[in-house]
Amino acid sequence: MTHTALSLRFAAPDVRPGAAPDFSQFQVPVAGEMPRPAIDATPETLRDLAFGMIRVLDDTGQAVGPWADMPDLTDDMRREGLRHMLKLRAYDARMLLAQRQQKPSFYMQHLGEEAVSCAFQRALRPGDMNFPTYRQAGLLIASGYPVKTMMCQVYGNDGDPVRGRQLPVFYSSKEHGFFSISGNLGTQYIQAVGWAMGSAIAGDDKIAAAWIGDGSTAESDFHAAMVFASTYRAPVVLNIVNNQWAISTFQGLARGGAGSFAARGHGFGIPALRVDGNDYLAVLAVARWATERARANLGPTLIEHVTYRAAGHSTSDDPSAYRPSDEDACWPLGDPVLRLKQHLIARGAWSAERHIQAEAEVMAEIAAAQRKAEAIGTLHSGRRPSPAEMFDDVYAEMPPHLRRQRQQAGF
Amino acid sequence: MTHTALSLRFAAPDVRPGAAPDFSQFQVPVAGEMPRPAIDATPETLRDLAFGMIRVLDDTGQAVGPWADMPDLTDDMRREGLRHMLKLRAYDARMLLAQRQQKPSFYMQHLGEEAVSCAFQRALRPGDMNFPTYRQAGLLIASGYPVKTMMCQVYGNDGDPVRGRQLPVFYSSKEHGFFSISGNLGTQYIQAVGWAMGSAIAGDDKIAAAWIGDGSTAESDFHAAMVFASTYRAPVVLNIVNNQWAISTFQGLARGGAGSFAARGHGFGIPALRVDGNDYLAVLAVARWATERARANLGPTLIEHVTYRAAGHSTSDDPSAYRPSDEDACWPLGDPVLRLKQHLIARGAWSAERHIQAEAEVMAEIAAAQRKAEAIGTLHSGRRPSPAEMFDDVYAEMPPHLRRQRQQAGF
């Protein structure tokens, strides 16, 4: 009998602060190489899609390969996509600054991940429902939700539709297909499946999209969602946004020994795609494929969006404590805005000048919205929701004990 | 835009009560066909093992193929295995009868699944720890745990080591590597991983074995266990006992769209084997492979044991309400006892007469133990643990409020 002293593996990122960023282990697949199977292909034949990476935009900005084949996608639509990303980036920049001025208590950016939510939204139809995390505000922006209202939520002022009850960036809009964000990681993944089941039980044609971060796939709700989506073949798209980091822990910790997060789908017979999340067109193509499957009653699709969280986790976080501070600049999949810009220029549908002008327009739009929002109030000044409202919406009708407490509170 | 009315899939077993049992969809792979890779083979190369089925005993009782290659396995050891299964079966039969006489409140049998726990135990070493469900009493029997003590637990009498605190069959024996059974499905799967992590952190050489039923793989704890085992490469064997049923629901419900339960390992890079759970030698071979991997610091292995729950879920259950009442007789993988018996006879190491004699011996042994256990007491008669003990072991030291309550209770 051999007796080996056992030990554990403690996975760690390739580099830590102080060292030079190193993505040499990260293989960037050639754009256009992945096949584009039919939406009713069997999960078995789709297996490779969970380990490769669907990429449409090549290094020169050309859209290549079978996933580039979106004949209805006009230049206007491509420009609109760029504008959505610019808008989200400008919005982030302003809110980050505002947080430094303590106008909201907190803020979370999307820097580097704009393509994921902005592109995905374009594959949805009115009435579909996202169950987003705090890092998918692009879903709102791309659906035309007013930026001023978003700001009011961030400030928790009297213009906030959720009445100052939630942490900044925890938006909610039924009309725009954006389910109220919870704050407890993962919980909404299974709710998205349940929502989709509801739609199917009602014989409706609306589908749901679930969102989760790489780190949060470790939560139990992820499993429940996979089980239920698989068992009932629910019309839902299950998105994993792998932005490489979960606060201070790198994606390898939650992924463990698996080759990719997308691979999680295989244990459930759920087709799984891995996509370049910094490639607007690739995300859009994949989103269309998955939403089509759902709409055609072919069931769930799992999508791993590979991207990079270029900024801190939130305004409470300083990433230089756990990764090289210039790591974001070396991220091999580049910047989603620059890549779509390059594509549009390559198509002759855009120019450096128009880009500068668009940036200025967008920034002006955001600044104007900010002035309007701040005219209502910020966290510490101006009009905020009345404290009396704190007792509302706990129940549809206020029960006696809450009425009593409201009175005690002086309202 | 096409609009399809959505619908869900509601999976159902092939037949229901009233119809004839039908296992024509169940493919029985040829024994000996699956390769036996090295224990350090990469998960990728092991992929097929999760979809095929490792079988050693063929229809004639010959042990065939690479997994049959266990040169140290003497005839004595094979006969011992048979005896363990006979003993478990006899024990079950007596306790079932006792429950009909209301001597214990409840009982759960292993009929048809005896090989799984009896064979697996033989691959463990003293000090290793199982985290069993209520359907692995074979782990105790095969490790020589006294049957009389098991019966005292079932009766909850004064001989019960866990002092009448637990439901019948919820045994506990540290010495015999059998962790106290919880009753909440799934919870102990991640605990097994944690125990194995503890052993590895201590630089010890003990490994853990986790157990879960097919239905219970849907629980969240299953996911947590997979994540942690994968991330830390813990020295643990993760067993799924797929006995086709979870009370009234068939295994297809929890499995969903996946080809097998073993496939769940692939999303985590955990090697996964599917084994004929009614083949004592196959279970033993697979258990040895997986425990060797763990001991060699190669990390976790997932094993799906394919078997059939021939009896009701428990004494509270009547399976004829949800499956053809003679379905068990048609189960294509046969009876584990008969198959090992046939093997021994084919080897010239056993005979029909010796079998009958062995059955009689085992039954006498069980009956003798039962008399001793009943001499102490049954649920409703004889000596039971003092109610005063109810206040013990809530904490190591009894806090004041419990001392007060014990006094109030009259002790």
Added chain:
Amino acid sequence: MTMIEAIRDALDVALAQDPEVTVFGQDVGFFGGVFRCTAGLQKKHGETRCFDTPISELGIVGAAIGMASYGLKPVVEIQFADYMYPAYDQIVSEAARLRFRSAGEFTCPMVIRMPTGGGIFGAQTHSQSPEALFTHVAGLKTVVPSNPHDAKGLLLAAIADPDPVIFLEPKRIYNGPFDGHHNRPVTAWRSHPLGEVPEGPYTLPLGQAVIRREGAALTVLAYGTMVHVALAAVQEGGIDAEVIDLRTLLPLDLETITTSVRKTRRCVVLHEATLTSGFGAELAALVQAECFWHLEAPVERVTGWDTPYPHTNEWDYFPGPARVAAACHRVLEVK
């Protein structure tokens, strides 16, 4: 009608009258539930309305929340209350707070049914009464019926309610009223007036207690199985107690309670759950605050002990009629 039949009847009525109602849980569909509360419903209403789920309480409740927010009215079963913990996060962090955090934009009208309580030799994992873990959570309502008549009316009210309702079913009284005398022959609902259950739809408002027995000497607050234990205890002990069946723990019918205690001036609180931080603590805290000037004795609590529910000695754990009567006498003796 038994309580099981009454619950099944309520579900049947709800499924028939409201196409948005769905019923699901473990073994709930084809088989009809391990306690048979949903027997026949799948066959009658189809499997999109009543179906089996994988064994994931988290999944059941999480999916129900999504479904409720879509616009359906899920009525889910947790096989035993002891198994609700995996769903507790979804209940507390999600179902209970969705209306509040979205300012009413998204809501969660759903019912979570679960059998509670001991007395069936179910030991620690088939005996728990976790009501206090729900009453502490803003956004939930918690209901505990004590008989078939109420079970149907309250369940239909819970289904009609626009918010999440926890519906606790004392399993020991599923098949007959149980007064705690475990050594006596079992009685059936058939011979109990509240075993008579009206046909068709009717609701009993959530938040209304009922006085089961009028009395002048002290007030006993109880719910579920303990209502029957209380009635037996005061009957046998010749105690002139007013026995109140709370029926809904939250919202609580404080008025009925305080009116009674101000009259009787003494109060005993009962439940099967462990003592510390049980719902009895809230009741005692409220009664002493609201009836301070009327009380002639401290409010006493008779509850399960602060230990897990044991198996063999379950009748030493269960707060039976002897303990209840003794407490009443103690409280009455206070001068």
Added chain:
Amino acid sequence: MTMIEAIRDALDVALAQDPEVTVFGQDVGFFGGVFRCTAGLQKKHGETRCFDTPISELGIVGAAIGMASYGLKPVVEIQFADYMYPAYDQIVSEAARLRFRSAGEFTCPMVIRMPTGGGIFGAQTHSQSPEALFTHVAGLKTVVPSNPHDAKGLLLAAIADPDPVIFLEPKRIYNGPFDGHHNRPVTAWRSHPLGEVPEGPYTLPLGQAVIRREGAALTVLAYGTMVHVALAAVQEGGIDAEVIDLRTLLPLDLETITTSVRKTRRCVVLHEATLTSGFGAELAALVQAECFWHLEAPVERVTGWDTPYPHTNEWDYFPGPARVAAACHRVLEVK
């Protein structure tokens, strides 16, 4: 020393003196915890002793239970108490009951640390105080320190304890004592006597309350942040209150409480958690039962409202000094 430093110091001492101690949780290893309570520990003690985990509270606690039953002493961090719910099943059904159900054969010596309470604009998911959800569970101990000195001594006692201990850290007082006056400048532990933390190992016994301020007119029961609010409120209100810092909720130091209330004859109970079924209910129930003949006024509770913790209006939710003082005056005015 701040409370964060005191906690880190306790963990450092424990890791150094006991090779069985392990420390893990989300962001706990390399980074040192989002509140920095474990900063430097991995570097000093190695990654087998202090490490990062995937984001699964269930996994963290479930693995810790297994590890504890193996023979180690895990001290795990839940990043915010609001995120303990996914682990609640493992805590309640497993950690708390393992010793009992195995009759002492398997045990679960572990500590679950979690930051609690509001006051940092964290809204509903970064502000909760779930202590009552632990005190209701037989088999758990629950500790809430109110200052750095106690935090270290109590944490070391919790680690030494042979049973699972829930260690709740009021995050608002991590960096300084906070008296509820959110508009005044923040003070530091540096200038507070209990910010002085002895070097090396020492323990404070679990189950012992301490009187923070002697007084004759009424007793205020508090723990965590609310101790400081209580002291400020009675000081500013010129109230001759005895302020008791419970430190351990379970086991509870009932003697210190009843001795005080029998002396002062009046009692106010404070906590930040929601009112209904909060730990204050248990305290009020116990005080009225134990001190009935001494009480000259009903026990009053000042707590968070029965709503989720709001963001913008968090100071209207927080039971600050004004509400505490008003309650004390009300209780004192009762004739």
